[in-house]
Amino acid sequence: MTEDLTKRAQLLTQLRNICLRLPESSETVKWGNPTFVAGKKQFAVLDRYHDRWCIAFLAKPADQKQLLARQGYFAAPYAAKYGWVCRDAEGRLNWKEIEKLIVDSYRLVALKRMLTAMDG
Secondary structure, three states: OHHHHHHHHHHHHHHHHHHOOOOOEEEEEEOOEEEEEEOOEEEEEEEEEOOEEEEEEEOOHHHHHHHHOOOOEEEOOOOHHHOEEEEEOOOOOOHHHHHHHHHHHHHHHOOHHHHHHHHO
8 A cells, every 4th residue: 555655656746747837737636636737627637547557648539549559558438539548657657758748638728828838
């Protein structure tokens, strides 16, 4: 249990470092999970499925299809039809890749003023 909470804390710290620096993003809790929103729209979630941590994010349809063909990615239960993908977060993660996926997810839901602030 302690190991599980340590893993959660490490993942959450990394996600906060990525998500909370994006314009007008904040952290909330939805369905018991740390959820990152741009304004009111979700773009990243730290979740747990089948006793495994995962990071859920939104992807464009073509990107979703490519990601789901790769090892370590799976369709987000209940939300895949809306473009959500999960990255299994139990093993080693490429945080540069995760950051790109999360920023892309943010771009899909952010308002124009948020994108303008981000792109300077």
